Amino acid sequence: MEYTRNEAKSWAQANLHGFHDAPLTPFTRDGEVDAPALRHNIDAFVDMGMEGIVVGGFIGEAWNLTLSEWMRYHELVADANAGRMKISTIILDPSARQALEKIEFTRTLGYQVAEVMNPAVQLKSDDEIFAFYKYLTDRSDMAIVLYRTPVSGTVLSLELMQRLADLPTLVGVKQGSLRRSDTYKLRRDLRQDFFVSEPMEQYFLDDLRLGYKFLQWAAFHYTVFGKLRPVIRQYMADAAAGDWPAAQAKWLSLRAASGFIEDMTVWELARTGTYASAFTLLKPWYDAIGLKGGYVLAPVADVTQERREWLGGKLRELGIA
Template sequence: MPDYSRKDAKAWATETIKGFYMCPISPVGNDFQFDYPKLRENIDKFIDMGVEGLVVGGFIAECWNVTLGEWLKYHQVVAEAARGKIPLWTIILDPSVHQAIEKMNYVEKLGFEGAEVINPVVQLRTDDEIFDWFKYLTDRTDLAVCLYRTPVSGKVLGFDLMRRLADLDTVVAVKQGHLIRAETLKLRHDLRKDFIVSDPLESVFLEDLRLGGQVVWGELSYILYGKLRPLVKQYRALAAEGKWEEARAVSDKLNPVRDFYGDVFLWTVVQTATYASALAGIKVWFEELGLNAGRIMPPVREASDAFKDKIRSKLRELGVV
């Protein structure tokens, strides 16, 4: 059972969900199946890095491209590897509310704290239909829910609908994956104050700390910074002391890496409204950091040799590895 009741889910989330809740890629072997021993190794390394939480099982993890049985096994292995040392959230991408509930009930028994849930990507399009879908879901599971507001779903959740959804007891947050900063700030201003609005971008986290934000949700840049990761810890510490200008000077040192991360990954996601092909470059980046990544599951293509060489060279130039 989760450590919160339905009625205090929002207060629990506001108090506990802070820092970096990262959404890492999954190691895949030459047989194009998840490499579970290497997945366990990665989770140990994420814990050692100081990642505050893991959000697994979604697009970036390639779990959209596996069978239900494999999805369930993946989450079991993650729970065993985490051993209660780090908070775990799943990601639900199913248009069937019944399948979504089944998955949420399964991971709750494994000790997961909640689920990031996309609105149904087929059939349901009106505000009332989407609200009814989430109402049905949250009435039948006690797990906390983080909404995923994104064009990948086929319909970006509107502001009126967001107000309605934010009032559901166990809906505690939104990943503002539309990547329009003005909309993030408006949502944070308009929605109830015990509801978390998170931009999935570390590059704006320092500003967010000044403007009421508290978590970088469902992305992976902190992991990707490699040897430069201490700069993140440094600017967060300065921000906690109210030394904003000093924190900004430290944060700005990461801008070249952020720009490259945008080139390799983010802008492909923005242009295509998908994650699939964008992951190939991140697989190379992971391997250069000494993390396990491996292959891309077919039918998605691997990165070209030229692109791989570009990534390896640039990471050394930037001092990431």
């Protein structure tokens, strides 16, 4: 790795910025990772100027892989990337021992960061969750990011977040509670070398205006804007140049597309508590914007042809495809 355990926070502050999307995994109809399609997508992410990708999570269907499939998938990603972007993993295991094994395996492949969700099966109290992360950080030097989300079954408390942020290799959190007030409080109360990332595009310009270093961590919003991605880059460049009226005008031009993206993904996730509806719909979404979506792994069902055609029409209408 590029850092020691005592340098993890400073390394993350200096090196984690920009867009680190969590991509879909293209599978064949038989349930195998479609390696050529995966390479196509990674080449496309490089061409988009993506700073990194964060693989292995809910949106990539890694929760539905066997351990050997999970490891092979991470090998394929590392090989296809060939050092062009930063690559990070997401670990969803309730077992600290299995999580540690996965962390160390990905480290040998060149992965720099592991997002580790708090256990969904057991370990619910603040002390138990703290002990889970202390177990990992005592045994691995890899930088770890938290995911503060109701999907885990337990939203990390603000008091627990303060304790966790002091662990040497915990470097940041993806703030997924969908409450903007939580983001403000975490940024105010946590140490300044611990990042708090807002995943949704609607807040990007606000964060820039407030002076926060920009980092979209382990989300999919940049990718799914399709043909409108350059507008995001343009309003960010205007903001960096201090031209806030121009930045605001470009940001406002994306509200219809942004609202549709959130309605189909974030708010569906909030309504159901599952990512299944989101990644199922994003498969044909990827196809419509020139990426390879592939098939969904059973037992989740692919979207119908009727819904696929409806989606394509909406994306064209909004200028995304």
